[in-house]
Amino acid sequence: MIEFRQVTKRYDSDHTALRQVNFQLNRGELAFLTGHSGAGKSTLLKLVMVMERPSAGEVVVGGQLLNRLPKRQIPYIRRHIGVVFQNHQLLFDRTVFDNVAMPLEVMGASPDDIGRRVRAALDKVGLLNKEKMNPMQLSGGEQQRVGIARAVVNKPPVLLADEPTGNLDPALSADIMHLFTQFSQVGVTVLIATHDIALINSMGRRTLTLEQGRLVAGGNPIVPGGGHGH
Amino acid sequence: MATDRRPTGESRRAPQKGANQARSPMKAQARSYLDHHRKVARDAALRLWKTPVASVMTWAVMGVALALPMALLLLLGSLQGVSAGWESSARITAYLAMDHSREQAAELASMVGEDGRVLSVELIDRDQALAEFRASSGLADALDFLEVNPLPHTLLITPEDSARTASGVQGLVSYIEGLDGVERVQVDLGWLQRLNAMTDILARAVWALAILLGAAVILVIGNTVRLAIENRRDEILVAKLVGGTDAFVRRPFLYTGAWFGLGGGLVACLLIQMALWWLSGPIERLAGLYRSEFALQGPGVDGAFALIIIAMVLGWLGAWLAVRRHLDDIEPGEVAGG
Numbered sequence: 001m002i003e004f005r006q007v008t009k010r011y012d013s014d015h016t017a018l019r020q021v022n023f024q025l026n027r028g029e030l031a032f033l034t035g036h037s038g039a040g041k042s043t044l045l046k047l048v049m050v051m052e053r054p055s056a057g058e059v060v061v062g063g064q065l066l067n068r069l070p071k072r073q074i075p076y077i078r079r080h081i082g083v084v085f086q087n088h089q090l091l092f093d094r095t096v097f098d099n100v101a102m103p104l105e106v107m108g109a110s111p112d113d114i115g116r117r118v119r120a121a122l123d124k125v126g127l128l129n130k131e132k133m134n135p136m137q138l139s140g141g142e143q144q145r146v147g148i149a150r151a152v153v154n155k156p157p158v159l160l161a162d163e164p165t166g167n168l169d170p171a172l173s174a175d176i177m178h179l180f181t182q183f184s185q186v187g188v189t190v191l192i193a194t195h196d197i198a199l200i201n202s203m204g205r206r207t208l209t210l211e212q213g214r215l216v217a218g219g220n221p222i223v224p225g226g227g228h229g230h
Numbered sequence: 231m232a233t234d235r236r237p238t239g240e241s242r243r244a245p246q247k248g249a250n251q252a253r254s255p256m257k258a259q260a261r262s263y264l265d266h267h268r269k270v271a272r273d274a275a276l277r278l279w280k281t282p283v284a285s286v287m288t289w290a291v292m293g294v295a296l297a298l299p300m301a302l303l304l305l306l307g308s309l310q311g312v313s314a315g316w317e318s319s320a321r322i323t324a325y326l327a328m329d330h331s332r333e334q335a336a337e338l339a340s341m342v343g344e345d346g347r348v349l350s351v352e353l354i355d356r357d358q359a360l361a362e363f364r365a366s367s368g369l370a371d372a373l374d375f376l377e378v379n380p381l382p383h384t385l386l387i388t389p390e391d392s393a394r395t396a397s398g399v400q401g402l403v404s405y406i407e408g409l410d411g412v413e414r415v416q417v418d419l420g421w422l423q424r425l426n427a428m429t430d431i432l433a434r435a436v437w438a439l440a441i442l443l444g445a446a447v448i449l450v451i452g453n454t455v456r457l458a459i460e461n462r463r464d465e466i467l468v469a470k471l472v473g474g475t476d477a478f479v480r481r482p483f484l485y486t487g488a489w490f491g492l493g494g495g496l497v498a499c500l501l502i503q504m505a506l507w508w509l510s511g512p513i514e515r516l517a518g519l520y521r522s523e524f525a526l527q528g529p530g531v532d533g534a535f536a537l538i539i540i541a542m543v544l545g546w547l548g549a550w551l552a553v554r555r556h557l558d559d560i561e562p563g564e565v566a567g568g
Binding site: 109111 | 258467478
């Protein structure tokens with residue numbers, strides 16, 4: 001579902017964010033992406049979302065080579081990628097329902113369709129009774145779940161999460177991880193960028209480790225628990 | 231949850247427009263597209279409504295900028311109506327050669343009268359002319375000293391409506407000048423041409439002003455929409471993140487521009503109507519003193535409608551420029567943290 005082939009991202013002459021990164025995530029796979037700040041986690045996620053283009057190498061998402069994708073095609077790619085942010089990026093000028101409905105609205109879904117699918121997504125994250133509230137009235141964990149509902153409402157085949165549990169206590173983190181596991185079980189490819197080593201260890205999943213732009217572990221899916229790539 | 235998993239893996243994997251269309255019939259797609267437009271238009275209008283002071287101020291600026299050239303155009307139209315009225319009084323005087331007899335003159339008169347461009351011909355024979363001159367000039371005694379009548383037969387020609395333009399009259403004059411026995415043709419076209427030239431200059435000046443003020447309207451709306459874009463930065467970011475196309479992101483702002491235009495157009499119509507009402511009394515009195523039928527013409531329903539449409543197009547254009555200029559600056563690149 002997601003494939004990086006010898007991907008290098010150079011921002012300018014003296015800053016290389018990613019160096020020759022190779023990996024492949026299959027359909028329904030759940031993996032972690034970890035590394036120190038500045039190791040290139042965000043850059044990697046941005047390349048998947050076509051917020052950035054690689055300087056060299058190839059990025060393939062859902063069988064589509066993103067390198068030379070025309071700019072006007074980018075929105076259509078993003079409709080197939082759900083994203084959960086640490087700061088959730090919710091809009092406080094509208095209800096929970098309207099926040100979750102946004103990915104469906106940009107696709108031009110009908111109001112009936114939107115209503116049904118938004119409620120299904122909110123039900124999934126356990127917030128069905130809060131659809132009319134403003135996200136401001138919700139707790140941090142609830143806000144994060146609204147963000148997750150928005151990311152999955154249009155059933156994207158790929159789900160990216162950037163520090164999704166960054167501000168949450170361990171119990172809430174476990175809840176959210178449980179949700180992600182469920183999505184992967186129905187075939188969604190989930191990639192979670194996080195610092196939280198304890199969380200990663202508790203899950204026992206494949207872990208891609210970046211160090212100064214190099215993928216130093218997890219590049220090979222056969223080795224469980226993250227053997228060194230080279 | 232599982233029941234509405236309609237999109238298959240195949241359709242998701244092909245990230246094309248077609249993938250979305252394949253999910254529902256074209257008709258439903260078109261309806262939801264129209265629904266979406268209606269919703270966006272309503273939201274944009276409601277947003278303006280929620281900031282009444284700012285909206286009214288923008289409408290007022292637009293209204294003044296649009297009312298000024300519109301009022302001048304109306305004035306110009308009224309002036310051109312006046313000059314057209316005067317043109318209709320243009321008559322051509324043809325003096326015949328001295329050696330033409332009364333019969334020859336009458337023959338010539340009926341010939342000219344048959345021309346399609348001529349409404350009527352009046353023949354003033356030389357004796358009649360002398361009598362009139364004697365009566366009106368007060369030179370009766372002096373005229374008595376003359377042995378012969380120095381005045382020729384004269385044709386007074388009134389052109390047909392269709393020939394009452396400056397060029398039409400000119401054409402008729404050259405035709406009459408070419409007739410056998412016509413000595414001299416006189417027509418008071420000079421002042422008409424001068425008036426026409428002046429209204430031409432005025433028309434150009436007014437159009438130049440209209441274009442400048444139209445550009446000003448576009449810039450005002452552009453700047454207002456730029457602020458609106460800044461205010462809704464987060465929303466634009468999220469829309470782009472979840473796959474909103476540029477058209478989707480642009481749409482609310484274009485509607486905002488069009489609504490600003492609608493309000494501005496209405497204010498302009500109101501201002502023009504007020505100015506008309508304010509001026510019509512004195513102008514009527516002045517025109518009465520000159521025995522002219524001059525009257526200020528209002529824009530009428532058509533004119534008001536056209537003005538509002540133009541205002542909306544200008545507002546839309548201003549918004550489009552702002553969106554084009556500023557929307558690309560808002561890219562979700564900075565969203566994903568360090």
